[in-house]
Structure formats: C-alpha cells, structure tokens
Amino acid sequence: MTVEQGRMPITVHAEIPATTANLGPGFDCMGLALGIYDSVSLSDRPDGDTDAVEITGAGADTLPRDRTHLVLGTLRDFFEAQGFEIGPLVLRSHNRIPQGQGLGSSASAITAALVLGKEFARRHGHDVSDVDLFQIGSDIDGHPDNVGPCIFGGMTVSWDEGGCWERAHLVPHPSIRATLAIPHAVLSTKVARGLIPDVVPHHDAVRNSARAALAIHAFTTEPALLLPATRDFLHQDYRASAYPQSYRLVQRLRERGIAAAISGAGPAVIVFTTDDPSEAITDAAADDREFFDITAAAIDTTGAQIVAKETSDTPNGNNRAPLER
Numbered sequence: 001m002t003v004e005q006g007r008m009p010i011t012v013h014a015e016i017p018a019t020t021a022n023l024g025p026g027f028d029c030m031g032l033a034l035g036i037y038d039s040v041s042l043s044d045r046p047d048g049d050t051d052a053v054e055i056t057g058a059g060a061d062t063l064p065r066d067r068t069h070l071v072l073g074t075l076r077d078f079f080e081a082q083g084f085e086i087g088p089l090v091l092r093s094h095n096r097i098p099q100g101q102g103l104g105s106s107a108s109a110i111t112a113a114l115v116l117g118k119e120f121a122r123r124h125g126h127d128v129s130d131v132d133l134f135q136i137g138s139d140i141d142g143h144p145d146n147v148g149p150c151i152f153g154g155m156t157v158s159w160d161e162g163g164c165w166e167r168a169h170l171v172p173h174p175s176i177r178a179t180l181a182i183p184h185a186v187l188s189t190k191v192a193r194g195l196i197p198d199v200v201p202h203h204d205a206v207r208n209s210a211r212a213a214l215a216i217h218a219f220t221t222e223p224a225l226l227l228p229a230t231r232d233f234l235h236q237d238y239r240a241s242a243y244p245q246s247y248r249l250v251q252r253l254r255e256r257g258i259a260a261a262i263s264g265a266g267p268a269v270i271v272f273t274t275d276d277p278s279e280a281i282t283d284a285a286a287d288d289r290e291f292f293d294i295t296a297a298a299i300d301t302t303g304a305q306i307v308a309k310e311t312s313d314t315p316n317g318n319n320r321a322p323l324e325r
C-alpha cells in the first residue's frame, strides 16, 4: 500500500532501550534493559522514489544510509516477509546507544525496525495481530538475551523450545543500581563469539549453573548476593584477550567485593551495586582510568515504546504509550 492521494503521511516514533546481556553467568539467556535510548521514527515519503535515512548521535559518521542500514534493512525484510506493501520511507534515528560496546545496539536496531514496522503497518490498515516481535527479532539477531529485555523491559530469561524462543520476565530488585565503564574501544559481537570454545569442562558447566540460578535470586530478591551471583565460567575468560583492560577492571572490582561483569560480548563493563560505585571504579581502573567513561544507567522497566512525538535529548517517559507486542 502506498500513501493514498490526499491522505496525510503517517509518522511513528519509538524509543528503544539498550540492554546488557549475560549478567555474568547468564550467557545467551539473561539480560536487562537499561535507560539509554535510541529515538527512532518512521514516516511516509510521498515526495520521494526511494527510502531515506537520517542519523544523528552515535554512528552518525559510520553507519550506512542505504538498505544495509540495520534498521532500514530489517524493516524492508519484515514488510516483505509479512506481505505488507509500503511505499518510500524516511527513517530518522537519534542514537544514544554506543555500537560495538556490548550494550545490545544491534538488538535495539532490529527491535526498532520491528516495533516501528508493526505500528506503521497497523496504521496503514494491515492486520498485525499474529506478528510476534520477540520471535522474529530473536531469530534475526540471534540474541534473545538482548531482544527480550529490549522489547519487554526489566530482566528476562530466555530459552529455545523446539525452535521457538520463550522467555520469562523478571522484575529486578528496586535497590539495584547499574553503572557502566565504557572503554574507548569497540568489539564486534561476531568476533567475540569466535573466541568461545565449542565444548567446556563439565565442572565449569556445573559451577556456572549454580551461579546462574543464584543470579535469579540475587537480581530479584537478595542483592547482597550479587557478587557471587555474577561470576561466570562460560565466556569472559575465553574472551579476555579481546578486552584486556575491561577484563582487568572486572577482576579488580570483584577483588574489592563489587559485582562486575563484562556487558554482553563486551568490551563495556557493567557494575551492579546498591550504592554509588563511581569512586571504586575509578580507583580499580588505576592506570586504565582514562580508557573508560564511567556513567550510571537506570534500569528500564518498560522496554521499547511507541511514543506520541519525537523526544528532546533526554527521553523522560512522559509521552510514552503502551506498546501492543
């Protein structure tokens, strides 16, 4: 369907949170949404023959403007797969989620495409009642541990059941604060995944299972146990060579009794505390302190949202509308 003669072009706006996957031992299955948002909008382009992409913020100098742009490409693939005919589009994106840091930017980009695409198609009169964004997004990104919290907010645990993605939604304990140490370096998730062995010792699998189970309890009920609950045996040691400064910072923080882990595939470090850890992080970073930007991140509880209008620089949730997922 194209914009009919005389009909006002449609614009849909969305805010899409960053996510931190793994939380230590929850490799490929646990994740948490963070209050750092990409603001993305999609409009009909009645006066153009092709799609247009406008980008500000993170990636403005590096991301493509054609169909290889992850949001636009995913949108077009989604419309084609669903059989929705949609004319030329303008995609506008103000990105606050840094790319290649382990903050789920690719999952957020894919989620942005699907959330906007579903709402845009609905407003163009298409039936979207059977469209399951979590399923489609997890298949495309391959990381339900990012896509789950990105869509639903809070914390999710996800698993594969006979080729379908399932998830449970958890509410993190309100006293938990997340702080990020974001290095001046990037790492592609694909490269980081290449460092993980196909097989791990049974003993490590057992130890990791215990910590992952404990993480559910610590994140939801007893934050005092966050230090042991964020110990991983499946990925961080294997990937240490790809993020030496981040790995060192995690070790030093943990030696000081602070729950720290690599965020997603890295190289950002995520710290979970119930008080302000900035000083401790600066201290633990020692000679590497100039290498990291330290910033607090709220825990997002709502997930991706269609919003009434484009937000100013700091999304505050005032114009958020419930999203039909």
Ligand SMILES: Nc1ncnc2c1ncn2[C@@H]1O[C@H](COP(=O)(O)OP(=O)(O)O)[C@@H](O)[C@H]1O
Pocket: 038, 059, 063, 069, 070, 071, 093, 095, 098, 099, 100, 101, 102, 103, 104, 105, 106, 107, 109, 187, 188, 189, 190, 264, 265
């Ligand atoms: N907002 C965005 N718009 C377009 N492409 C994006 C966006 N965010 C991420 N990407 C794509 O995803 C890549 C980063 O994905 P990945 O290596 O998985 O790192 P991350 O940990 O940030 O998800 C970028 O190089 C880019 O190709």
Ligand SMILES: N[C@@H](CCOP(=O)(O)O)C(=O)O
Pocket: 019, 021, 022, 027, 028, 029, 101, 102, 103, 104, 105, 106, 143, 145, 146, 189, 192, 193, 235, 263, 264, 265, 266
């Ligand atoms: N479980 C995945 C998570 C990847 O997250 P990202 O934010 O780095 O894309 C992994 O550790 O590979």
